[in-house]
Amino acid sequence: MDQRDKRRDLMHEKYTSLDCWVMYQKANRDVRKTMQLAQEEWISEQSMNIDKKSIKGSSKKALSTIMNLMTLVNRRLVF
Numbered sequence: 001m002d003q004r005d006k007r008r009d010l011m012h013e014k015y016t017s018l019d020c021w022v023m024y025q026k027a028n029r030d031v032r033k034t035m036q037l038a039q040e041e042w043i044s045e046q047s048m049n050i051d052k053k054s055i056k057g058s059s060k061k062a063l064s065t066i067m068n069l070m071t072l073v074n075r076r077l078v079f
Contacts (some may be wrong), residue, residue, distance in 0.1 A: 003031050043069075 010024040046069055053062035 003027065003034060007031050 007027040
């Protein structure tokens with residue numbers, strides 16, 4: 001079962017007992033940690049792509065990648 005599915009199932013039971021609440025907290029923590037690691041990995045991949053594009057002399061593509069990253073960060077800050 002996926003971590004997110006496990007958390008979703010536990011969300012409905014979290015108020016029934018203390019054990020369910022603790023399991024929900026652990027599952028939620030695991031999901032957030034996994035998402036943060038995936039986000040960091042994606043950002044490092046994007047920075048490698050920017051470096052490769054700038055080394056090749058394709059500054060236009062590198063700039064477009066940078067602009068895409070900046071808009072994603074700005075959207076996340078707004079919401």
